[in-house]
Amino acid sequence: MNIENIPLGNNRTRGTVKVKGINNIRRKEIFWGYFFTLPAILGLLIWTIGPMIASLYFSFTDYKVVGDFQWIGFQNYTEIFKNDLNFKKSLIVTFYFAIGSTIFTLAAALFVAILMNISVKGQSLFRTMFYLPVIVPAVASNILWLWLFNPDFGLLNSILDFVNLPKLMWIYDESTVIPSLILLSMWSCGGTALIFLAGLQDVPKQLLEAVEIDGGNWWHKFRFVTVPSISPVIFFNLIMGLIGSFQAFTQAYVMTEGGPNNSTLFYVFLIYREAFQKNNMGYASALSWILFLVILIFTLFIFKSSKSWVHYGGGK
């Protein structure tokens, strides 16, 4: 590495002896900088960039784990778009779940965060109660909800029955399965709520008071002060929520096995089936690249739209 070409920062001094000394300090800093960040940089190359390139390459082959494989151009992609009925179904149900779950979970999380922010005795106890569902391991929570959703003996139908409403089939019916899974996501919105809570604590009090003095009610405060000042947090949670729910897998694997009638054939579940049950690694790689592009386009779209609705306070 050519040390001469590295800019010296602000405290550049004249005179060769001093520059040499600074160069030495600078060189050490560069060495230690790479030393400390090496795990992450290597990790990025080994676990992200390398595999991404490899999976792009595999997506143009008919790789099937055993035997030879060859370059087949866009054949996987044309097959997916033209003939794979599961792909279309999967894309539709994944979009349905991802968008529904993100919107409802975000709304629930914001509501819970507002509740968490009320100053009452035992506030931290309440916060804990709202966070508790997040702690339940996914498989355990899915098995628990499988039981809650049980049409004959489950808690939810018992409640419906108690208030004289017709029972539902929940995850056992094509039309209610996705809303049921959204309900489950909403139950564990506590993590997202905590992030909202951090944002709520930064809402400027003077502005809230100003609205009150001007005769505004809670809705005015919420709509014109709270929402704009937490819009960066909404933006963050929206992006993370979408990316996460586009990749829903465990619910489909543990609870519904993709059914009924493929109505929870989530995209990652489809990739899993192609890759690990049918060994179609090349085909599954093509599927995964399509998911990547879909999520990328979605994210870019939200980033672009964010300019009009995300307000950064201060000089950020």
Add this chain to the structure above:
Amino acid sequence: MKLKTVNRSISLFVLIVGAIISLIPFVWLIRSSLMTTTEIFEFPPKLLPEEFQWSNYVEIFSIIDFLLYFKNTLIILIPVLIGTILTCCMCGYGFARLKFPGRDMWFGLILATMMLPGAVTLIPTFLMWSELEAINTFWPLIIPAFFGGGGFFIFLMRQFFMNIPRELDESALIDGASHFQIFTKILLPLVKAPMLVVGFFTFMGVWNDFFGPLIFLNDEAKYTLALGLLQLKGSYAADWHLMMAAAAVMTLPAIVIFFIGQRYFIEGISLTGIKG
């Protein structure tokens, strides 16, 4: 004044209702886990069992090898905790404090990986481990933790290091300390709280992880708790009381850990938000 009291009571009421909704599934989990087979299939359901069937908890230990799965989970968990905490502190420090060419580009790329769907790297990663003949070993679940622990943790640690006054490093530097010494002797003791947060999230991640073990482990003797629980669902699908007991057993350690460090976690999680 009067209106304020009314408002307060309404919000308190909503708060309590919300907390109840959040807790009801837990009540149902415990109550079902303590019932007999006949009690559990009554309609309309009883709120509580006649007699608490603690024997259900004994029974699940005899039908699935919980202790083995627990041990396997710990074999993965402990090195993952060490690797993640160690390397994410290192990287956080490096990105926060040291200037080197390409730093912002690397950091930006690492942050961007947070938004990358795991599915797109899954297949080559699997094929790589299978080339190394490491399928059905714990290595694929352990080794990646030694690479900074992911964008989120690195970001989090970096934020904390950036909030520590720079004068601390500078005066140590003048006194002749190396960057390595500054990191280990001066700064590391100051980031214990975020280390706990990272530790907690890592624990949760491993305890929760289902996809990783599902793909990399296929021998029952290597199963983790999550896979063990799923196996129970396969063979005892109608024995809801046993499945609830098993789910409760798997959930309990997570809740205990959470309560032990709760003060740090809730604070830490809020702090991690997007501040700074």
